[in-house]
Amino acid sequence: xxxxxxxxxxxDLGTTKIASVIAEVEDDKVNIIGVGKYPSEGLxxxxxxxxxxxxxxxxxxxxxxxxxxxxxxxxxxxxxxGDHIRNIQGRGVVAVTxxxxxxxxxxxxxxxxxxxxxxxxxxxEVIHIIPTDFVxxxxxxxxxxxxxxxQRLEASVVIVTGAVTSxxxxxxxxxxxxxxxxxxxxxxxxxxxAVLSNDEKEAGVILIDVGGGTTDxxxxxxxxxxxxxxxxxxxxxxxxxxGVGLRCSYTEAERVKLEHGTVKExxxxxxxxxxxxxxxxxxxxxxxxxxxxxxxxxxRVEEIMTLAHRExxxxxxxxxxxxxxxxxxxxxxxxxxxxxxxxIFGLPVRVGIPSxxxxxxxxxxxxxxxxxxxxxxxxxxENSGLNLRKIQGKSMFDSxxxxxxxxxxxxx
Numbered sequence: 001x002x003x004x005x006x007x008x009x010x011x012d013l014g015t016t017k018i019a020s021v022i023a024e025v026e027d028d029k030v031n032i033i034g035v036g037k038y039p040s041e042g043l044x045x046x047x048x049x050x051x052x053x054x055x056x057x058x059x060x061x062x063x064x065x066x067x068x069x070x071x072x073x074x075x076x077x078x079x080x081x082g083d084h085i086r087n088i089q090g091r092g093v094v095a096v097t098x099x100x101x102x103x104x105x106x107x108x109x110x111x112x113x114x115x116x117x118x119x120x121x122x123x124x125e126v127i128h129i130i131p132t133d134f135v136x137x138x139x140x141x142x143x144x145x146x147x148x149x150x151q152r153l154e155a156s157v158v159i160v161t162g163a164v165t166s167x168x169x170x171x172x173x174x175x176x177x178x179x180x181x182x183x184x185x186x187x188x189x190x191x192x193x194a195v196l197s198n199d200e201k202e203a204g205v206i207l208i209d210v211g212g213g214t215t216d217x218x219x220x221x222x223x224x225x226x227x228x229x230x231x232x233x234x235x236x237x238x239x240x241x242x243g244v245g246l247r248c249s250y251t252e253a254e255r256v257k258l259e260h261g262t263v264k265e266x267x268x269x270x271x272x273x274x275x276x277x278x279x280x281x282x283x284x285x286x287x288x289x290x291x292x293x294x295x296x297x298x299x300r301v302e303e304i305m306t307l308a309h310r311e312x313x314x315x316x317x318x319x320x321x322x323x324x325x326x327x328x329x330x331x332x333x334x335x336x337x338x339x340x341x342x343x344i345f346g347l348p349v350r351v352g353i354p355s356x357x358x359x360x361x362x363x364x365x366x367x368x369x370x371x372x373x374x375x376x377x378x379x380x381x382e383n384s385g386l387n388l389r390k391i392q393g394k395s396m397f398d399s400x401x402x403x404x405x406x407x408x409x410x411x412x
Contacts, residue, residue, distance in 0.1 A: 010376030015213025034069025046082030079187035188218035194375035195352025204321035210331035235331035264336025324348035330369035
């Protein structure tokens with residue numbers, strides 16, 4: 001669903017960068033017409049820590065995309081992440097009230113509303129309510145109960161919640177930049193729209209989005225999101241380690257990481273290969289070996305992936321995830337990270353790049369670091385257009401109910 005200008009805008013508010021992508025969507029094809037990127041100043045680990053700096057970064061990234069597209073944006077779909085994100089399992093039960101006990105869409109709406117009726121702390125807001133399973137008179141495994149006959153309808157859901165203050169601060173920054181928030185979307189859920197296939201979601205897959213400040217985890221099975229989690233480490237930690245280990249500036253450490261970073265086992269010849277590192281504030285440049293750089297980077301990447309494995313491997317679904325692991329986010333481009341992750345998880349691993357059903361400026365976004373922004377566009381095109389959070393003071397809860405109604409129209 002596009003806005004009045006015929007465009008959809010995905011705004012990825014990351015710790016290290018803000019990416020804005022503008023697209024025209026028609027016949028399930030995403031036509032990228034504008035891309036903007038600017039260093040993130042004002043965010044840390046998915047949390048706004050300086051409103052004015054965040055606003056300026058949003059403006060610069062989005063105006064760059066607008067100039068490229070030749071169109072102005074009005075509303076945006078933006079992501080939310082951070083270690084304040086929680087997911088809760090919910091379950092609802094209702095009596096079927098349709099004629100001859102035929103399940104109607106209204107029955108489904110009632111059972112999902114009942115599933116989320118648990119009391120939430122005052123500092124939490126519902127971001128998503130995602131159905132995972134329906135049960136009719138004790139018979140489970142039903143994807144679409146509408147039109148079937150039963151006395152009793154049950155539903156299991158995943159309720160994704162976030163801190164009220166974090167969501168409000170994101171909305172305030174976007175509004176101060178002159179744009180409206182069409183919807184706030186969990187970042188790993190958004191990324192899944194860009195880099196996961198329906199087959200992978202059905203077979204069972206782990207999505208690991210290694211961003212700058214955090215690593216976001218999501219587990220999909222039977223086509224639905226089943227679990228989310230956040231690890232408070234990301235590519236920024238790797239850059240900081242390089243800066244300390246090589247005694248160079250953050251900017252130089254980031255350059256070294258992008259140009260030479262590796263976690264792959266090096267040959268004897270490559271271990272001795274020298275790279276140049278600029279000194280800080282006029283100090284002399286230095287020469288260091290690739291072996292030293294690898295010794296700095298690899299332990300941190302191993303730590304991130306080991307924490308991810310520890311977080312997910314205890315889940316009963318883990319042994320049933322036939323599609324393995326999909327890595328995305330900027331850090332997933334690190335040389336050798338796929339092989340290292342396979343060793344830790346014991347599952348097949350691939351790097352997810354947004355490419356399918358994308359035309360236009362495809363090369364500009366065919367990069368794991370654009371997974372969230374492209375996914376936000378696909379999410380917006382498929383699921384919204386309701387301008388859910390334009391009304392000040394309106395609860396996200398009401399917005400979720402509206403979004404659920406649209407899901408019913410599309411899938412039931």
